Amino acid sequence: MITAREDFGDLISNYLARVKAGLKGIDDGQQQEILAEIRSHLTDRIEQLKQQGSGSPTEDALTAMGDPEELSLQFISAAVVRAARSNFPWVLLRAASRLVFTGLRGTLVFLAGLFGYLTAIAFVGVAVAKLIVPARVGFWVGPHTLVWGYPAHTPGIHEVAGHSFAYISIILAFLFASGTTLLLKQLLRSPRAGKKALPRGSGLSLIGVGLG
Amino acid sequence: MLLMMGRVYDGRWEAQLRKGCLDLAILAALWDKRLYGLEILKYLQEKAGLEIVEGTLYPILMRLKQEALLESTWVSEAAHPRKYYWLTKAGRQRTLEMTETWEEFGQGISRLLASVKEKHR
Numbered sequence: 001m002i003t004a005r006e007d008f009g010d011l012i013s014n015y016l017a018r019v020k021a022g023l024k025g026i027d028d029g030q031q032q033e034i035l036a037e038i039r040s041h042l043t044d045r046i047e048q049l050k051q052q053g054s055g056s057p058t059e060d061a062l063t064a065m066g067d068p069e070e071l072s073l074q075f076i077s078a079a080v081v082r083a084a085r086s087n088f089p090w091v092l093l094r095a096a097s098r099l100v101f102t103g104l105r106g107t108l109v110f111l112a113g114l115f116g117y118l119t120a121i122a123f124v125g126v127a128v129a130k131l132i133v134p135a136r137v138g139f140w141v142g143p144h145t146l147v148w149g150y151p152a153h154t155p156g157i158h159e160v161a162g163h164s165f166a167y168i169s170i171i172l173a174f175l176f177a178s179g180t181t182l183l184l185k186q187l188l189r190s191p192r193a194g195k196k197a198l199p200r201g202s203g204l205s206l207i208g209v210g211l212g
Numbered sequence: 213m214l215l216m217m218g219r220v221y222d223g224r225w226e227a228q229l230r231k232g233c234l235d236l237a238i239l240a241a242l243w244d245k246r247l248y249g250l251e252i253l254k255y256l257q258e259k260a261g262l263e264i265v266e267g268t269l270y271p272i273l274m275r276l277k278q279e280a281l282l283e284s285t286w287v288s289e290a291a292h293p294r295k296y297y298w299l300t301k302a303g304r305q306r307t308l309e310m311t312e313t314w315e316e317f318g319q320g321i322s323r324l325l326a327s328v329k330e331k332h333r
Contacts, residue, residue: 036286037249037270037295044250044294045266066267074271082278 011058012042015068022072025098026079034075038065076102084188089117089177092184099188109187116180123173126150130166138165230262234272236314237262239281239299239307248287248294249273273297281306 016035023031042061049057065071076098083095096113099106126149130137133150140147142157148169151157161168241247241255249269256262276282281303286293299307 033295034270034274036293038267040292040294041249041266041270043292048250064266066265068267071267071271074268075274078271078275078278081275 011062012039015042015062015065018068019072019075022069022102023075024101025076030079038071041065073102076106080188084185087181087185089181092181092188093117095188096184109184112187113180113184116176116183120173120177120180122149123169123176127166127169127173130169138162139168233314234262234264234268235276236307236310238269238272238276239303239310242282242297242299242303243307246296246298248296252297276303 016038019038020031020035023034026034042058042065045061045064046057049060054060080095080098083091086092086095093110093113096106096110100110126137129150136154137150138159139161140151140154140157141160145151145157147157159165237256237260238252241252241259247255249266252273253264253266253269256264273282273284277284277297280300282297283300284295284297286295
């Protein structure tokens with residue numbers, strides 16, 4: 001409940017600070033633009049509500065604006081959606097890194113991407129290593145041992161892939177890279193935010209609009 | 213339980229349906245004019261009865277701009293700066309495509325609904 005004594009400017013500042021806190025991962029210039037636009041909207045909205053006779057225009061304007069944390073998530077989602085169209089791993093991974101600040105799901109998305117691409121790089125690495133030191137690199141199998149690459153000790157284990165090792169490694173690298181790319185594109189495209197896009201029971205009759 | 217599940221499902225469906233039309237509604241609002249955020253909200257409400265959580269508009273505008281469908285500029289003519297949006301050439305083309313898709317989809321669903329309505333008379 002807000003009393004007349006409370007500073008409405010502080011309410012707006014507090015709201016903007018909460019939005020800003022959720023915008024980590026978005027560059028500073030874009031953050032400032034987002035906050036400036038929200039401030040501009042609130043200024044207009046408060047004036048409008050005053051004219052409509054609202055007893056608590058600032059509070060009403062902030063309520064209409066929506067939860068600041070949810071709003072931040074929607075901006076983050078909007079910021080990464082363009083990247084989701086890219087097929088370049090570094091673009092996707094950079095976009096995913098923005099999600100780290102949004103919570104556990106975002107962190108897991110980024111870590112999944114990082115793991116996938118690093119694994120692909122590792123497969124390429126061992127394929128190249130196979131060409132350089134063919135006798136030491138391969139698919140080594142032994143009692144309680146299974147090594148894809150360069151084993152620390154070779155006694156008691158033997159290599160089973162032979163010359164196919166490099167080819168298989170390259171294929172696995174491709175599968176990991178493309179699989180990770182598809183996964184990231186899908187995860188970045190699926191909106192994390194936006195659950196509160198429309199108030200329940202709003203006046204829109206979509207069937208009427210679309211089919212009427 | 214089934215009733216509960218049904219209610220949950222219906223709510224999601226309605227939300228998805230409404231959410232799905234927001235992009236088109238915003239693009240349509242900007243078809244022949246430059247508007248700032250609050251004007252877009254007012255237009256959507258007056259023309260289509262579409263009320264959204266106000267903050268939701270801005271991430272969508274940001275995304276549409278990133279997709280090169282919108283352009284924007286800050287204008288300082290009023291008491292404070294306002295960010296105006298308008299359609300780019302690609303935005304106009306996309307709006308036409310979406311409108312066509314919407315109408316085709318709507319007509320198809322209308323035919324289905326007509327059959328449902330007929331059976332319940």
